[in-house]
Amino acid sequence: MNFVEAIGGVVTTTYRHIVDVFGLLWDTVAWIIIGPFKRKFPKREGISEQMVFAGIQSFVIVFFVAFFTGIVIAMQSAYQLNKFGATIYVAAMVSVSIARELGPVLTALVVAGRVGAAITAEIGSMKVSEQIEALETMALNPVRFLVVPRFLALIVMLPCLTILSDIIGVIGGFLVGVYNMGLNPYRYIDFSFNFMTWKDVSTGLIKSFTFGVIISIIGCYMGLTTKGGAEGVGRATTTSVVTSFVLIILFDCILTGIFYFSNI
């Protein structure tokens, strides 16, 4: 009986969390769309501040991750393609796998670790020190004031970072292909872009947009539901990052499946 009870408890709390997360997403979108009609615009300084933090300051770490991933993919695929004497296909391998998969997913994971954690920690410590309640008492809605700028910043900046990481990853592969495997640089670039279609890039960007929604909403939700002082903030931050990671991989799988079976 205890076992069944435990499972029931987990199912009901998980269900409630899911409902609440969608509630927060709904509220956020409602504030963005309906807010301006009530003359309650999102704060421009707030959004640009978050964009600088989430986007520009994440660039260095995204650069390194994308660059080394490009190099690794080039070397790993060269190891396989060498057997068929088709090393020039390294170019296509790198560009397509980075645009479709590794660019969006690795960028999202890096940003979830860096920005998602910061969002939860900041909002969580505001929550435990009564600052969220103070906002409400001043008739300032925390969703409009805190969630909307972070949400907008991430859904704009994450696709931007993904485009940059696609480019950097291809450059990493190019360096290996040209300087290590001695491929012709012009043919390498030719192969890269001939095999990479607009569809590869756009599906990657749809993914990264979705990941931006996931990171911001999970980060804010975990922050706003923080309980129990400094320890609670730590716990919320860990949960936020872990949940974002799992959801990013899960939605990557779902979206890839949709793109694959619908032949988009």
Next chain:
Amino acid sequence: MEKQEPVIRVIDLKKKFGDRQILSGINLDIHKGEIFVIMGGSGCGKSTLLRHLIGALTPDEGSVYLLGQDISKLNEDQMDPIRKKIGMSYQGSALFDSMTVGENVSLPLREHTKLDPNVISIMVKMKLELVGLRGFENLMPSQLSGGMKKRVGISRAFAMDPEIVFYDEPTAGLDPIVTAVMDKLIVDLSKALSVTSVVVTHDMNSVFRIADRIAMLYEGRVVEVGTRDEIRNSKNPYVQQFVSGSPDGPIKFFQQKDDYLETLTA
């Protein structure tokens, strides 16, 4: 004063958290311009009551009338105009630590009014002057002492020229001199700006320095309401014990001794 419509009226307010009954039927009237103190021991439900008064919690049963409106029946949009007429000073001051002192005080003005930034900066100086902290606009909250933070919190509560100001434990954790300063500040501000003040505290020295009327809470009920003298000379044993701060009396801080042996051997 008694003839006027009360600015806050609480009718048969009940609240449960899980299985625990926190408030079990509270009735209160708070009149315009008075300093009303809600006192009681830890865990008696006074903070929960305060959160109902500002609309942060909704009652299970009963109603809370704030400035003539039943706030337990209002939605967020209807609540906002009332929220702009109240101010709240928090126990931990709740200053936004990503903003300077000046930005903290000016936030409600910047968000809710169309005033020119120059006018707002003058108003911020005036609000900080009220609490004796003019010139501290550009410091961050982390650079202030506990007492100064609380004073900034009070000046932020007064930013929108509220009709009612709520104070949650305004003197908790402050030294005796700063406590006296805070008490004087609360009295002076209430009288000078003729606002209604609701103070939640368990500091008896403060209570008798500032209160016009006092309500004593115990186990989710109002045990007694009265003026300073009525409370000081109350015959009620609960009030007597609390006022004198005695460990012996009807308010128990230890569990009954009868089942001690059973608990040990269980």
